[in-house]
Amino acid sequence: MAIRYPNGKEYRQAPPNKKMEKPLKDATFSNRGMTLEEDINETNAYYLNRGIAVIHKKPVPVQIVRVDYPARSAAVIKEAYFRQASTTDYNGVYKGRYIDFEAKETKIASSFPLKNFHEHQINHMKQVESHGGIAFVIIRFSKTDELYFLPFQALYTFWCRMNEGGRKSITKDELSACSMLLPLGLSPRIPYLDALERMYF
Numbered sequence: 001m002a003i004r005y006p007n008g009k010e011y012r013q014a015p016p017n018k019k020m021e022k023p024l025k026d027a028t029f030s031n032r033g034m035t036l037e038e039d040i041n042e043t044n045a046y047y048l049n050r051g052i053a054v055i056h057k058k059p060v061p062v063q064i065v066r067v068d069y070p071a072r073s074a075a076v077i078k079e080a081y082f083r084q085a086s087t088t089d090y091n092g093v094y095k096g097r098y099i100d101f102e103a104k105e106t107k108i109a110s111s112f113p114l115k116n117f118h119e120h121q122i123n124h125m126k127q128v129e130s131h132g133g134i135a136f137v138i139i140r141f142s143k144t145d146e147l148y149f150l151p152f153q154a155l156y157t158f159w160c161r162m163n164e165g166g167r168k169s170i171t172k173d174e175l176s177a178c179s180m181l182l183p184l185g186l187s188p189r190i191p192y193l194d195a196l197e198r199m200y201f
Helices: 036-049 119-130 152-163 172-178 192-200
Strands: 002-004 054-057 062-071 074-082 090-094 097-106 111-113 134-141 146-151 169-171 180-182
Touching (some): 036 097, 097 111, 097 119, 097 192, 111 172, 119 152, 146 152, 146 192, 152 172, 169 172, 180 192
Parallel strands (some): 002 074, 097 134
Antiparallel strands (some): 054 090, 090 097, 134 146
C-alpha cells in the first residue's frame, strides 16, 4: 500500500531491524524492548481503566485513494495520502484540564536535536497553552532508557534560541535543569501524570 504526504511524496516506513541482540545478563522489566509509543499507550490504558484520566493517541488523518478487492469479503488499500500534517501524538483530559503532548525519541546520548520537531507542532502546542490547556513533551534517550517530562514553555525557549541562530539541540544538562526525570515502572509504565501534577497542579 502506498501512503503519500500532502505534497505527493511517498511515505516509506523504515524496515524492522532483523539483527538479533544478545540479552543482557542483568536485564530487568525496564528493558522489555517496547517502543516509547507502546509504553505510553499502556500507561494511558492504565489511567483510563482506573478513572484517573482520559488520554488517547490521535488518529492520523488518511485519504484513501485506491482499494483492491481480491475477494468479496476483503478489501486491500493500495494507495492513500496523509490529508494534513499531524499536530501532536496524544491529547485528552486530566482534572478538568485539556492535555496535549508529543513523544520523541533519540539515539544521541548527550543532547536532543530540535529538528525532531516541526514548526506546525510548536505552533499547535503554543495555541493549546494560550487557551488554558497544558502542552508538554516526553523525551526518551534510547541508549540509556532515560525519560524526561519537558514543559512546552521550556521547549519553546530552546526553539526560539535556535531560530535566533543559537544551538540546534538541547543539551542533557539543560534538559535536566528544566524538566523532570520520569522513572520507568510497571503500573503505570511511564508515570507522566505525577510530573504533570507536580508542575501544574
